[in-house]
Amino acid sequence: MRGEQMQVIAIAAVADNGVIGSGDDMLWHIPEDFRRFKAVTMGHTLIFGRRTFEQIGKLPGRRHIVCTRDRSWSADGVDVAGSVPQAVAMARDAGEDVCYIAGGGQIYADGLELCTGLDITEVHQSPDGRARFPEISAEQWREVSREAHDGFDFVRYLPVVRAAGPVESLGEG
Numbered sequence: 001m002r003g004e005q006m007q008v009i010a011i012a013a014v015a016d017n018g019v020i021g022s023g024d025d026m027l028w029h030i031p032e033d034f035r036r037f038k039a040v041t042m043g044h045t046l047i048f049g050r051r052t053f054e055q056i057g058k059l060p061g062r063r064h065i066v067c068t069r070d071r072s073w074s075a076d077g078v079d080v081a082g083s084v085p086q087a088v089a090m091a092r093d094a095g096e097d098v099c100y101i102a103g104g105g106q107i108y109a110d111g112l113e114l115c116t117g118l119d120i121t122e123v124h125q126s127p128d129g130r131a132r133f134p135e136i137s138a139e140q141w142r143e144v145s146r147e148a149h150d151g152f153d154f155v156r157y158l159p160v161v162r163a164a165g166p167v168e169s170l171g172e173g
């Protein structure tokens with residue numbers, strides 16, 4: 001069935017100290033990152049938190065699913081979900097091959113465990129800011145590619161796949 005194997009990718013620009021945002025202020029301006037975000041996500045579904053959506057607005061050529069707990073919230077041309085898992089299920093039910101969790105901090109935190117991959121722009125700055133990307137633990141994520149640029153790297157992660165150890169393979173526990 002289409003959508004059954006859907007990829008769920010968190011896409012974010014993350015400073016060296018984990019910061020991704022400070023209210024409505026832009027922390028950096030990296031045109032290459034904007035271009036790449038557009039190219040990667042075009043034609044696919046973006047999942048946003050309500051705050052991030054209200055900050056950046058609707059982006060052309062992509063379906064938007066906005067997460068909010070406010071049942072009365074709506075915006076033109078936007079689908080609404082009551083949770084991140086519900087938003088992912090909506091994308092899967094529509095037969096998407098891939099959807100992108102596009103922030104902000106609360107939505108990345110809630111969505112990380114659903115992700116099949118991370119597409120991170122590591123920004124080599126350490127600004128002050130309230131919103132953060134959750135820790136990318138080496139126990140759970142392995143780096144599979146890195147493209148270095150001046151002041152930032154494009155980095156991809158996939159989940160660590162653990163081989164069953166002797167105890168697990170014996171079915172103990």
Ligand SMILES: NC(=O)c1ccc[n+]([C@@H]2O[C@H](COP(=O)([O-])OP(=O)(O)OC[C@H]3O[C@@H](n4cnc5c(N)ncnc54)[C@H](OP(=O)(O)O)[C@@H]3O)[C@@H](O)[C@H]2O)c1
Binds near residue numbers: 068103110
């Ligand atoms: N650097 C990057 O790549 C990047 C990307 C995106 C955003 N950002 C930054 O991130 C910051 C915003 O992040 P944020 O954490 O403040 O807000 P956010 O994650 O964008 O949105 C938070 C809102 O989402 C809704 N929400 C959160 N958890 C939910 C859940 N489990 N179920 C349903 N709805 C839920 C709530 O909306 P209601 O209050 O309506 O219920 C909540 O107020 C901004 O500074 C922005 O610039 C950075």
